Amino acid sequence: MYFHLLLLLLLCGIANGAAIDALPGWMGETHDVKALRPIIIEPPKVIALSWRPRAFLYKSFLTHEECDHIISLARNKLKKSMVADNESGKSVESEIRTSSGMFLSKAQDEIIRRVEDKIAAWTLLPHENGEAIQVLRYEYGQKYEPHFDYFQDKYNQALGGHRVATVLMYLSDVIKGGETVFPSSETKQLKDDTWSECGKRGMGVKPKKGDALLFFSLHPDGTPDESSLHTGCPVIEGEKWSATKWIHVGSFERPVREVTDCVDENALCGEWAAYGECEKNPSYMVGTKGDPGRCRKSCKVC
Incomplete structure (x- = not known):
């Protein structure tokens, strides 16, 4: 109740153009207004792409400054990307995935913390269910062949259960190629020659700096959704940077x-x-x- 009153006062002050830096508490303390300001999710920027799988595109989810900051944190720490073996769960090198990448730390700095807050607000899934953000770079010809984000092995499932949702944030534009494609989606798209041949093989999303793709790997009843099969098409011209947040059924912390x-x-x-x-x-x-x-x-x- 008291927090709601503070929030109402804050919003009134913002609406009236008042410069409010702090609000008083009931014991004489003050509250930092910036810390109270909520993350705002803008529905007009969210596009429903598909219902099988459930997939949504948030236009301009990240600012260009946020994209550039994430790239700067990762650029000098990239290593060959790995995949999880379906039987053992072991991370192994594979030609299925030819990108390079690295993991940031959770809440590594204020910008990363803000991005993670936006992800939690959009997906309505708790912070603790998410893995650390993985940053990936795809150069000419590099790709990620069709795969699922939910796990086939029992070892990875022991860490927070299946991955239920993925938020894929595009950190750069790509001149041609690099699309994210769901070949088993029931959604049909009209596509012109600006799409690569790989990109024409199903419902797809072109990389655009700042956009974010949210899709669910499980049905609402918790069973794996095989229509969530997806691929990262080869980069034909340019360079593709992306950042992925995988979110589990249970706490990953x-x-x-x-x-x-x-x-x-x-x-x-x-x-x-x-x-x-x-x-x-x-x-x-x-x-x-x-x-x-x-x-x-x-x-x-x-």
Whole structure:
């Protein structure tokens, strides 16, 4: 009730053009107005692309400055992209995926925190269910062949369950190619010669700097949606930068607690470490001094 009153006062002040920097609290404290300002999602900018799979495009979801900032954080830290083996869950190199990429840290800085806030507000899915943002670069000829974002193996499913939703943010324009295509979608599109041959093979989205694609890999009842099969078409001209946020059915995080012993807290830690999760998912596996991870012993950090 009190928060609603503060918000009403804030909105009235904004509507009247008042320069309000702080609002008083009931115990004499003050509240930073900037911290109270909500994330605004603009429905007119969201386009429903398909219902099988459920896919939506948010035009200008990121500012160009946000796109450039994310690229600057990733540019010098890129490594060959990996895929999860369907049987073992191990991260392996594959010609299925030929991009390079890296993971940011959650809330790495204020800009990344703001982007994550916008994702949570748009998807209505909690912060803790999301993985860290992965930044990818596709150069000439590089692509990601048709695949699902939900998992086939039990090891990755143990970390927060299936991926239920994906938010794919385009950080750059691409002159030709690089489309995201759903070959099994029931939606039909009219396409001209500005689309690549790969891009014409199903419902697709052209990369446009600042746009974001949200699609769901599971049906509302939690079962895998096979129509969510998707591909990243080869880049024909230009360079493609993107940032992906995968969101799970359950929490991908764990409560902060005090740990004094060098131990693994999950029976699968050794296998996850062997599959490269210490590097892929350091927040869960390794953690920090103030917030230790679950698999410090297997990751050999203690």
